[in-house]
Amino acid sequence: MKTQVGIVGAGPAGLMLAHLLHLRGIESVVLESRDRPYVEKRIRAGVLEQGSVEMLEELGVADRMHQLGLVHHGIELGFQHTRHRIDFPTLTGRSVTVYGQHEVVKDLLAAADQRGLPVMFDVTDVTLHGLDTDAPCITFMHEGEAGRLECDFIAGCDGFHGICRPSVPKGVLTTYDRVYPFSWLGILADAAPSQNALVYMNSDRGFALFSMRSPTVTRLYLQCRNGESIDDWSDDRIWNELHTRLQCSDGWKPNEGHITQKGVTPMRSFVTEPMQHGRLYLAGDAVHIVPPTGAKGMNLALSDVKVLAEALSRFFSRGSVEMLANYSAICLRRVWKTQRFSWWMTSMLHRDPDGTEFDHRRQMAELDYVTSSTAAATALAENYVGLPILFS
Ligand code: RFL
Ligand code: PHB
Numbered sequence: 443m444k445t446q447v448g449i450v451g452a453g454p455a456g457l458m459l460a461h462l463l464h465l466r467g468i469e470s471v472v473l474e475s476r477d478r479p480y481v482e483k484r485i486r487a488g489v490l491e492q493g494s495v496e497m498l499e500e501l502g503v504a505d506r507m508h509q510l511g512l513v514h515h516g517i518e519l520g521f522q523h524t525r526h527r528i529d530f531p532t533l534t535g536r537s538v539t540v541y542g543q544h545e546v547v548k549d550l551l552a553a554a555d556q557r558g559l560p561v562m563f564d565v566t567d568v569t570l571h572g573l574d575t576d577a578p579c580i581t582f583m584h585e586g587e588a589g590r591l592e593c594d595f596i597a598g599c600d601g602f603h604g605i606c607r608p609s610v611p612k613g614v615l616t617t618y619d620r621v622y623p624f625s626w627l628g629i630l631a632d633a634a635p636s637q638n639a640l641v642y643m644n645s646d647r648g649f650a651l652f653s654m655r656s657p658t659v660t661r662l663y664l665q666c667r668n669g670e671s672i673d674d675w676s677d678d679r680i681w682n683e684l685h686t687r688l689q690c691s692d693g694w695k696p697n698e699g700h701i702t703q704k705g706v707t708p709m710r711s712f713v714t715e716p717m718q719h720g721r722l723y724l725a726g727d728a729v730h731i732v733p734p735t736g737a738k739g740m741n742l743a744l745s746d747v748k749v750l751a752e753a754l755s756r757f758f759s760r761g762s763v764e765m766l767a768n769y770s771a772i773c774l775r776r777v778w779k780t781q782r783f784s785w786w787m788t789s790m791l792h793r794d795p796d797g798t799e800f801d802h803r804r805q806m807a808e809l810d811y812v813t814s815s816t817a818a819a820t821a822l823a824e825n826y827v828g829l830p831i832l833f834s
Contacts, residue, residue, distance in 0.1 A: 445471045445560075447754060448580045448593035450568055450606050452481055452561055454543060455726030455743040456599035457550035460559050461501045462751035468758055471591055472554075472561040473568055473582055475600075481563070482551065485630065485703055487543040488653055488661060489514075489640075489737035491828030492536045494744045498546070503553045510656065511541035512638065517826065519791075519813055520643035521806060523691045526813035527639065533816070533823040540640075542655050543740050565589075570596060570609040573720035595754060598724040599747070602712070607728050610719040622709040622733060622788065623795050624648070627666045629680060633699025635660050642735070643688055644809060648793040649735075650687035652696055660696055663734075665792050670706055677701050709733040711785055713777060716770035723750055723769060730777050735791060736784035736826065745831045746773050752833060768834070775832055783825040 447463055449456045452474035460470045474481060490498075490511070498504040515537045518525040530537050554561050565582045572578040573596070580591040598606025607615070635654035643650045648665035655661050664683055666675075681698055688695060712731040717724045726743030749772050753765035765772070790808050794801060812818045 443471065443590065444592045445469050446593060446758065447595045447597055448473070448578075448591045449597045449599055450570075450580065451598070451600035451604060451726075451728070452476075452547075452551070452563070453599060453601055453726065453743070454546055454550070454740050455728075455747050456597065457547060457554065457561070458497065458501075458744050459597055459599060459725065459747040459751060460554060460561070461503070461550060461557075462747060463754065464557060464559055465501065466751060466755040466758075468754060470559070470597075471593075472559070473565045473580065473591070474561060474563050475565055475568065476563065478551070478563045482544060482548050484544055484547075485542065487734070487737065487740040488540055488655060489741075490539045490541055490546070491741045492538065493828045493831055494741050495539050497744055497748060498549070501553070503549045506545065506549050507539065507541050510545065511539040512654065512656075514538050514540055514639065516639055518639050518641045519809060520641050520645075520688070520690065521809045523689060525641055525643075525690055525692075525694070528813070528819050528823055528826075530823050530827050533820045534827050536827040538737075538827055540654060546740070568600075568605055570606065570722065573609065573722045576721070578721045594721070596722045597747075597750065598722055598728045599726050599743075601727040602731055604728050606722060607714060607724055610722065614719050615714050615716070617712065617714045619710060619712040620785070622711075622792070623668060624665050624792055625668050625670060625709060626663045626707045626734065627670065627672070627675060627680070628661065628663045628705055628707060629701050630655065630703040631660045631662065631699040631701050632658065633660045633697040634658055636695065636697045641688065642787070642791055644791045644793075644805060645687040646793070647683070647687050649791045650684060652688060660699065662696060666706065667795070668708060672704055672706055675704070680704070707734070709788065711781055713774075713781060715774060717746070717773055718770045723766075725750055725773075730781070732781060732784035733788045735787040736780070738780050738784050741828060742777060742780050745776055748831055749773055749833060765833070772832055772834060776829060779825075779829055
């Protein structure tokens with residue numbers, strides 16, 4: 443098999459790249475290790491920056507998102523039992539859309555079917571070859587047969603646990619990371635959201651987040667200890683803890699409902715540089731991870747592939763290698779600003795188990811500042827709705 447771009451991974455990054463390339467007349471094949479139902483049901487991110495929404499619109503795959511997505515014009519920051527609104531349109535003229543990542547993936551896959559874009563599921567033993575040459579290739583197993591995909595370029599969109607980043611020879615990449623001393627316990631509940639704004643709450647017992655997926659489904663998160671077992675969290679314990687942490691002096695609280703999904707996610711900040719080696723270009727979680735507090739992971743994955751698609755298009759249409767050579771440097775400017783924002787939100791809102799009363803008082807001062815100064819609130823809002831995607 444031959445194609446122009448071999449894409450490893452059918453997450454948001456890999457699928458979006460396949461569509462962006464198709465729009466530019468460039469062929470690709472996507473290889474995915476999981477089966478399609480698993481990929482379409484994997485519950486993860488929920489917030490789309492306006493730039494991500496515009497990307498889906500540009501691709502003509504935004505109909506379901508416009509129908510089912512919830513446009514949010516702000517978020518609330520809570521501390522000392524009071525919620526404070528950060529209003530995005532007033533501060534930035536932009537907004538975000540709450541729409542599940544698995545819905546985005548479903549929409550991209552449905553459109554790939556319609557447009558005849560090849561996506562192969564259940565592929566195993568994916569191995570990269572010839573990254574230092576002009577003719578790299580990917581070997582794999584599919585339905586019991588050995589496959590070989592010859593390509594001009596390989597896009598490594600296979601997430602944090604993928605094989606693309608580890609395929610780069612030792613000594614080429616440098617990793618910068620931070621592991622946080624806490625995790626998130628997340629639930630989905632069949633309960634109508636009790637208000638339409640997300641609430642990021644700093645409470646004495648740790649962080650809590652009120653979010654949603656639809657008019658009938660609430661998404662909630664609690665800061666918990668690293669290594670915590672989900673078996674130790676009965677539904678009653680989860681609701682009690684949520685009510686205690688989210689308790690507000692105006693009486694607001696989330697509605698309870700049947701918990702349909704729960705899990706624990708560790709938190710880390712992670713960047714590998716450069717984002718490219720030879721003819722392998724890494725994008726999304728394959729090359730950087732942000733803690734979820736800023737709602738940035740999927741959006742950052744999408745902005746990487748937007749840059750990559752443009753760079754590949756300049757190569758295939760006019761033989762220009764300049765943007766491809768600068769791919770990593772271009773992306774890293776936005777990646778590091780997004781890392782900074784996600785780290786900052788995380789540090790401002792969580793209770794550090796090793797923190798002191800000094801740290802706590804500094805956090806309260808920071809929240810007071812962000813919610814009372816237009817300059818500080820604008821800085822938060824412009825990062826949350828998404829910084830511009832840079833092309834140079
Ligand atoms: P993905 O989504 O991990 O997709 C990678 C794909 O590659 C496949 N794969 C392989 N395929 C072939 N061969 C191999 N050897 C392979 N190894 C792996 C995998 O099966 C998978 O299909 O990476 P991508 O595309 O870079 O997308 C990144 C996002 O998924 C991630 O950043 C977000 O989910 C992070 N995130 C959030 N991001 C946001 O923008 N907004 C949010 O509100 C938000 N909330 C979250 C989040 C992530 C969370 N968890 C569970 C980590 C909330 C949570 C709780
Ligand atoms: C979610 O709804 O899953 C969600 C929302 C905001 C975040 C993280 C996750 O910051």
